[in-house]
Amino acid sequence: MTRHADDDTxxxxxxxxxxxxxxxxxxxxxxxxxxxxxxxxxxPAETDAGTAxxxxxxxxxxxxxxxxxPVPEEARCAVxxxxxxxxxxxxxxxxxxxxxxKHFCSPGCLTxxxxxxxxxxxxxxxxxxxxxWVRDYTSKEYTDATTAxxxxxxxxxHIEAPMGKNPVPFADAADVQSYVDQxxxxxxxxxxxxxxxxxxxxxxxxxxxxxDTDETAIVEPVSVPDDEECAVxxxMPAKFPDWNAQLSHEDxxxxHFCSPGCLxxxxxxxxxxxxxxxxxxxxxVWAHCVKSKAQIDGTTAYYVLETNADRSKGPxxxxxxxxxxxxxxxxxxYVDQxxDLSSDDVIRYQAFTRDVATQYRKKxx
Numbered sequence: 553m554t555r556h557a558d559d560d561t562x563x564x565x566x567x568x569x570x571x572x573x574x575x576x577x578x579x580x581x582x583x584x585x586x587x588x589x590x591x592x593x594x595x596p597a598e599t600d601a602g603t604a605x606x607x608x609x610x611x612x613x614x615x616x617x618x619x620x621x622p623v624p625e626e627a628r629c630a631v632x633x634x635x636x637x638x639x640x641x642x643x644x645x646x647x648x649x650x651x652x653x654k655h656f657c658s659p660g661c662l663t664x665x666x667x668x669x670x671x672x673x674x675x676x677x678x679x680x681x682x683x684x685w686v687r688d689y690t691s692k693e694y695t696d697a698t699t700a701x702x703x704x705x706x707x708x709x710h711i712e713a714p715m716g717k718n719p720v721p722f723a724d725a726a727d728v729q730s731y732v733d734q735x736x737x738x739x740x741x742x743x744x745x746x747x748x749x750x751x752x753x754x755x756x757x758x759x760x761x762x763x764d765t766d767e768t769a770i771v772e773p774v775s776v777p778d779d780e781e782c783a784v785x786x787x788m789p790a791k792f793p794d795w796n797a798q799l800s801h802e803d804x805x806x807x808h809f810c811s812p813g814c815l816x817x818x819x820x821x822x823x824x825x826x827x828x829x830x831x832x833x834x835x836x837v838w839a840h841c842v843k844s845k846a847q848i849d850g851t852t853a854y855y856v857l858e859t860n861a862d863r864s865k866g867p868x869x870x871x872x873x874x875x876x877x878x879x880x881x882x883x884x885x886y887v888d889q890x891x892d893l894s895s896d897d898v899i900r901y902q903a904f905t906r907d908v909a910t911q912y913r914k915k916x917x
Contacts, residue, residue, distance in 0.1 A: 616647040619685040619694045623655060630654040630672055631661035631761050632715060639714045641692045646684040648676050659686050660718040660757035662697060666746055667754040671763060684746070688723040689731070695723040701743040703731055704771065706756060710735065717757045719749075740902075741851035744771060744835045748802045770800050773838040773847060776808055783807035783825050784814035784916050787867060794845045795866040795873075800836040801829055811867040812839050812874050815850065817913035819904045824917065837901060839876040842886075848876065850901055854883035857897040859911055863890075872912045874899075 623637040623645075636643040636655040644662035646654045652673075656662040666684065669676040684697035702719035705711060711720060722728045722743070732738035744753075752769035755762045768774050776790045776798065787810040789796035797815040798808045805826065809815040819837070822829035837850030842865070855874040858864060864872045877883040880898065887893035899908070910917055 616649075616651060616653070617683050619645045620653065621694070627655040629657040629661050631664050631758060632657060634714065642687055642713050642718070644684070644686040644697060645694075646697070647682045649680045649682045650675075652676065658714040658718050659702065659721050660713075660715055660754075661761075662686055663702065663719055663746065663749040664754045664758040664762055666697075667749045667751050668762065686721040688727075689720050690722060690724070690727045695721070697721070698746050699723075701725065701728050701745060702749075703728060703738065704742045704744065704753075704756070705738070707735075707737070715758070719744075719757060739851045741835065741837065742771075745802050748835055750804075770802070770804055771836045773798055773836070774806065780808045782810040782814050784817050784913060785810060785868065792867050794840055797837075797839040797850060797876075799834055799838070799850070801826075801833045802835050803833065805829065812855065812876050813866075813868050813872060813912035814916075815839060816855075816874055816904045817909045817916055819901065820906045820909035821917065841878045841882075842875045843877060843882050846878070848878045850876065853878060853901060854880045855899050855901065855904075856883050856886050856893070857899060857908070857911070858886075858893070860890075860892070868913075871915075874904075874908075874912065 623640070623643055625635065625637045627636050628634065629636050634657045636657050639657050642658045644656040644659055646656070646662065646665065648654075652675075654665060656665065662684065665672055666678065666681070669678060669681065685694040686697040686700055687693065688695045688700070700721045700723055702721050705720045706717055708716045711718065720731065722731065728743045729740055732740055732742060748770050750767065750770060751762055751765045752767045753771060755765070756769070776796055778788070778790045780789060781787070782789055789798075789808045789810045792810050795811050796809060797812055798806060799815070799819070800806045807818055807826065809818065815837070818825050819831070819834070822831060822834065838847050839850040839853055840846065841848045841853070853876045855876055858875050859872045861870055861872060864870070865875075866873050875883075875886065877886070883898045884895060887895065887897055906917060
């Protein structure tokens with residue numbers, strides 16, 4: 553397993569439709585404020601000092617542990633320089649230990665700033681962030697930004713928000729599930745915490761305001777290192793390019809696997825293989841489709857619970873492997889070939905429990 557270290561330019565921690573009040577204000581603001589807009593949104597560096605980011609705070613003023621409401625009309629977004637108060641259902645705030653308070657027009661700008669504060673204000677880093685708040689998509693109220701979950705929504709038509717694309721914040725896991733259930737392109741694994749937003753991930757939403765990076769976002773797969781060992785059986789996943797799998801945790805740790813059977817074992821009980829990790833901390837999963845051999849999103853794949861050793865394929869074949877398919881139709885076509893399999897033997901990633909995984913990797917669990 554690999555864990556990427558932090559650096560000063562962002563944390564390569566290498567992975568789950570509302571209008572702003574006042575339709576006329578929203579329409580006017582959004583007209584020039586997307587990533588591809590006419591330049592209404594500008595970098596704070598292009599404005600006079602003091603106009604873009606900080607709301608002055610001194611002893612006896614606003615409590616740094618609480619958000620300011622209402623947002624001051626003159627408060628500018630610390631990332632795009634728009635007026636945060638114009639977006640009461642989307643804006644966000646953050647305070648630093650020295651008293652500086654930053655305002656943001658949207659969750660996309662908050663996550664961009666949080667990924668690398670020093671890019672926007674050289675006096676600050678993630679280490680001196682005191683508190684942060686974001687608007688819960690359901691209630692429109694401020695919630696703790698560090699405990700919220702952000703759905704990686706990249707379809708602008710699903711929401712109408714400042715700057716176009718935005719991760720959608722939720723305070724409640726049930727609301728996350730309700731939201732992703734609306735769209736075939738999303739699952740609960742597309743919701744991540746604020747800590748998962750390294751520069752690479754934040755650039756999905758604010759590319760023009762963040763530095764370029766060669767790092768891979770924690771919610772994207774990486775090439776398997778030749779010397780990487782399977783997190784379950786210690787074989788070399790790189791030797792099995794049509795079968796290997798991988799997943800990532802929100803703290804940046806990645807686990808590689810030689811086979812879907814080992815992926816299933818680890819997924820059922822991450823803490824058994826990596827101290828401190830849980831199922832809830834998994835933010836990305838990838839496997840290889842048995843039919844196409846292509847790498848696919850493991851959270852949306854269909855897995856056939858094949859336990860017949862004579863039909864098993866891939867690494868650890870005698871112990872068996874659940875067979876990943878990109879489509880339900882292909883998984884069903886496989887089980888239709890055999891009398892001892894049925895549609896009940898087709899499961900989703902979230903159904904990998906210890907009982908299921910034990911069928912494949914009992915000696916490792």
